[in-house]
Amino acid sequence: MNMKQIIKNRLEKRIFFILLIIVFLIEKSFSINDALKIKISNATHSDETIVRFIGGATTDFDYDYDAWKLFPSNQNVPVIFSKIDSVSALSINAFPDLTEKKSVELFLRINLPGLYTIQAFEIGAFVNGASIMLEDVHTGMTYSFRNNSSITLNLSTASITSSSRFILHFSPPTTILFNNVSCNSLQNGSISVNKTGNNNFNVCLKNSFGDTLQVALFVNELIDFTELSIGNYIVETYSTYCNADTNYITITQPLAIIADFTFNYINETTLQFVNNSSNADRYVWMFGDGFIDSLNIEPSYQYASDGTYSVSLIASDSMCSVTFTQTVEILQTVTDVNFDNELDIEQLSVFQKENALLVNYSGELQKSIVLSVYNSIGQLVYYEKLNASGFNREIIPVSTGSFIVLLEQSDKQLIKKINFIK
Secondary structure, three states, rough: OHHHHHHHHHHHHHHHHHHHHHHHHHHHOOOOEEEEEEEEEEEOOOEEEEEEEEOOOOOOOOOOEEEEOOOOOOOOOOEEEEOOOOOOOEEEEEEOOOOEEEEEEEEEEEOEEEEEEEEEEEEOOOOOOOOEEEEOOOOOEEEOOOOOOOEEEEEEOOOOOOOOOOOEEEEOOEEEEEEEOOOOOOOOEEEEEEOOOOEEEEEEEEEEEOEEEEEEEEEEEEEEEEEEOEEEEEEEEEEOOOEEEEEEEEOOOOOOOOOOEEEEEEEOOOOEEEEEEEEEEEEEEOOOOOOOOOOOOOOOOOOOOOOEEEEEEEEHHHHEEEOEEEEEEEEOOEOOOOOOHHHEEEEEEEEEEOOOOEEEEEEOOOOOOEEEEEEOOOEEEEEEEEOOOOEEEEEOOOOOEEEEEEEEOOOOOOOEEEEOOO
């Protein structure tokens, strides 16, 4: 083989591969999606038509997507086609993307009576759940008409081109949207069932055991099921011209918010709060005195006066809130009256030593006094009348809490308060 022949062979191979690439690109640019080919046939003849859905197509004739129907001269050949208007027959009829229910009439020309088979071929796959039903206008029967589905009918010349013999009903999958329960233990979940373009379908809502909870009949496109608790649900839809479909939905709830706090005394009037809440990300404190609230996680707070206060903590997230409340006591050490310096507040000390409450008065006493100790709810837990100057007493409380130590002498009083922790 000479050099000229070798060059020619190489050139032919390159041209061949270039042509293959061009064909591939052309086929890819004109790839078929959501397309159904319907074939009619008898023992000797057949004919086909195509209905497709593609972005860019319109309901009018589109030169890029549609094709006119050419009728064979042989009158014995069955013909199947759709129409774009009352007189214009199409062999390929393209519509915009299948986003809502669409019905397409099919027409026949039958001049030779006999048995005919109508068969479907999906040459461009529809999405899972898309419904294709064939309605026989003459008999009222409907058939699921996805890939390789077929029916056989005895057709006569009474079938004419002026009225449709079949209607193809296309419907996209049922759209299910749901909302989970917004807060723990509530029943505000919801399920929305949408069949766009379908104005007459039925819905059955069941629980995970298959028990029917709710039924909605003759729904127009959309139905909402509300006030649902957590759990697994089954949504079944039915329609005359749509395949029945089943969807499984699980409604959940967020973690429960727990609001809780404890507190410690920094001094007689100031508390440090410890936040023990969980599953929350924002907090509001209300200290019960009507003045200042706080958004801090663990605030400290000083009270201006004695009293019992209800402190509330609101723990929340973006959807839910829980409130926890408990009472605190503020009892400051005060000296009301101190005539003749017989009772000196500086001489009275109260403190905790291990599991005992120690009360000491180091001042001089000219008259007898009474020592009383009260718990936080006002119960008297210790009482003694003293005559000697100066004294020490060891009192063992039975519980943890706040205690009031009171010294009384005639019309004079000394009061001190201590928080006792066992």
